[in-house]
Amino acid sequence: MSTTRILDKTDRVIEIVWEQKASPDDFDRITGEVKRFSKELGGRFNVLVDMRSVKAFLPESQAKLVEHQKDLLSFGMQRAAVVVQGAIAKMQLNRSSKQSENAVESHWDSYEEALAFLKANK
Template identity: 60%
Template sequence: MSSTKILDYIGKIIEIVWDAKVTPSEIDSITKEVRTHAQELGGSFDVIVDMRTVKVFSPESQAKLVEHQKSIKEFGMKRAAVVVTGTIAKLQLNRTARHSVHTTETQWESYEQALAFLKES
């Protein structure tokens, strides 16, 4: 099951974990939760996204992900560090980033590297 939480209140980092078979309704739910977290953090935050279990998004979920990315940018997201290992998921992620005009995303092979990037920068 997909989830989100405030991972670091001081560093203002929100964690999103996508399930291997994430549905459009789950994406909507996560988007609403991120809005609440963003308000708690004062409207400026970074995101670490764990997609290690995702191999491929369904077309419906991929379309919903574009909306999600646009929304969280509007909520105040500065940067996203995405942990992704599946080749197809990487390609889909690059496509959704282009469609949502999301230019502050970096991709990482390990969760630890992604988190270190957000905490150091």
Template identity: 65%
Template sequence: MSTAKILDRKAKIIEIVWDARAKPEDFDRVTKEVQTFSQELGGSFDVIVDMRTVKAFMPESQGKLVEHQKALKDFGMKRAAVIVSGAIAKMQLKRTAKEALHSTESHWESYEEALLFLKNNL
């Protein structure tokens, strides 16, 4: 199941873990959760996104990913560090980020490196 939580209140980092079988309703639910967390963090935050199990999102979910990325920007997201291992998922992310006009996304192969990037570049 896809999940979202506040990972680090002090550094204002929200963690999203996407399930390989994420459905459109999962994107809607996680987006609403992030909106709530954003308000708790004062409307400005970074996000670490764990997509290590995702090879590719289902076609019906790809449009929701664009909506999700736009919404997070509107909620105050500054940067996204995405852990992704699949080549197809990485290509999808690049395309959806372009569609969402989202240029603050970086891709990582290691969760630890992605988190260190967010914490060291406050």
């Protein structure tokens, strides 16, 4: 099951871990939780997205990904560091970023490097 949590209150980092079979309902649930976390963090936050287990999102979830990214931007997302290794998943992310006008996303091979990036660039 895909999950989200506040990873670091001081640095305002929310973690989202996507699973391979993330459904449209999962996107809705995670988006709602991030909205709540955003309020808890004062309306400004960064997101560490762990997609290491995702090779590609399900076709029915791809449209939800665009909506999800737009919502997170409207909730106050400053930057997103996405740990992604699958080539197809990277292509899906690039396409959804363009469609959602999400210019604050960067892709990483390492979870530790992605987290360090978010903490260093407050």
